[in-house]
Amino acid sequence: MFHPRLFENRNVVVTGAGRGIGLEVARQFLDCGAKVIVHTGRKPGRDLPDFLLTAESERRALLLNADFSAVGGAAQFAEDTLAFFDKVDVLVNNAGTMLGRFPAATLTDAEYEAVVRLNQTSVVALTRALLPALKAAGGAAIVNTVSISALTGGSPGSSIYSASKAFVATYSKALARELAPDGIRVNCVSPGTIETDFHERYSSREKLEQTRKSIPLQRLGTAEDCAPAYLFLAAPSLSGYITGQVVEINGGQLIC
Numbered sequence: 001m002f003h004p005r006l007f008e009n010r011n012v013v014v015t016g017a018g019r020g021i022g023l024e025v026a027r028q029f030l031d032c033g034a035k036v037i038v039h040t041g042r043k044p045g046r047d048l049p050d051f052l053l054t055a056e057s058e059r060r061a062l063l064l065n066a067d068f069s070a071v072g073g074a075a076q077f078a079e080d081t082l083a084f085f086d087k088v089d090v091l092v093n094n095a096g097t098m099l100g101r102f103p104a105a106t107l108t109d110a111e112y113e114a115v116v117r118l119n120q121t122s123v124v125a126l127t128r129a130l131l132p133a134l135k136a137a138g139g140a141a142i143v144n145t146v147s148i149s150a151l152t153g154g155s156p157g158s159s160i161y162s163a164s165k166a167f168v169a170t171y172s173k174a175l176a177r178e179l180a181p182d183g184i185r186v187n188c189v190s191p192g193t194i195e196t197d198f199h200e201r202y203s204s205r206e207k208l209e210q211t212r213k214s215i216p217l218q219r220l221g222t223a224e225d226c227a228p229a230y231l232f233l234a235a236p237s238l239s240g241y242i243t244g245q246v247v248e249i250n251g252g253q254l255i256c
């Protein structure tokens with residue numbers, strides 16, 4: 001889709017890329033010639049597709065895992081990344097999930113902390129740890145995955161998750177200004193309802209069908225619908241004058 005050499009000699013880090021949206025983003029960066037650190041999720045040994053294993057054997061990809069809900073998980077991942085990359089051209093903070101539906105009245109401190117640590121704190125920790133390597137790249141880009149729920153508030157039981165995504169969207173806008181003098185652009189991709197394992201866990205088939213009918217384009221989204229926006233926002237030649245923005249990918253589910 002994009003030029004096969006668009007990211008040649010570029011070092012890219014994608015978190016949450018063992019499946020779903022992140023996996024497709026990693027695939028498309030590899031297809032465009034990037035060297036990619038693929039954070040495959042919490043544990044090693046998941047069933048990974050052949051293209052990732054091939055890229056790993058050809059040293060175009062390094063597969064790492066780390067639990068970002070655990071204290072120090074993101075810091076450990078950053079340390080492992082910096083052992084491999086001395087500069088980072090593109091950081092995609094994508095790992096995240098709801099972890100469960102937690103009604104406001106019964107939400108425990110442990111549940112609250114796990115959701116915030118994964119979706120919010122890990123983005124701050126990883127960005128901070130990789131900043132020197134991002135500055136060293138000259139013209140780097142950060143692309144953070146947020147969510148339509150950052151604007152709508154999401155559905156019952158997802159308040160902390162939705163709020164954590166709103167945090168990341170606002171944090172990204174602040175960083176866009178702060179890091180512009182270092183030549184670093186910061187933008188977000190905000191998926192609507194995308195058919196990945198995410199909804200297998202947290203939404204019923206009936207709820208998904210109801211959502212589908214409410215979407216102007218009359219279908220749920222796919223990882224393939226989302227991935228090109230990440231590459232677009234990461235490439236200075238395509239989006240060099242875009243920073244501090246959130247790209248909504250939702251088939252018209254939210255138009256405002």
Ligand SMILES: NC(=O)c1ccc[n+]([C@@H]2O[C@H](COP(=O)([O-])OP(=O)(O)OC[C@H]3O[C@@H](n4cnc5c(N)ncnc54)[C@H](OP(=O)(O)O)[C@@H]3O)[C@@H](O)[C@H]2O)c1
Pocket residue numbers: 015016017018019020021022039040041042043046066067068069070094095096097098118145146147148149190191192193194195196197198199
């Ligand atoms: N699907 C949607 O409709 C939708 C909508 C809006 C926003 N999003 C956001 O899009 C991003 C990707 O979601 P997806 O739909 O592709 O979901 P997914 O298929 O469930 O993938 C989520 C990725 O995040 C990783 N992850 C989850 N918990 C983790 C943890 N504690 N530590 C480290 N990694 C962890 C997963 O690794 P494991 O394999 O170890 O779980 C996986 O690689 C997330 O930030 C999500 O919040 C999704």
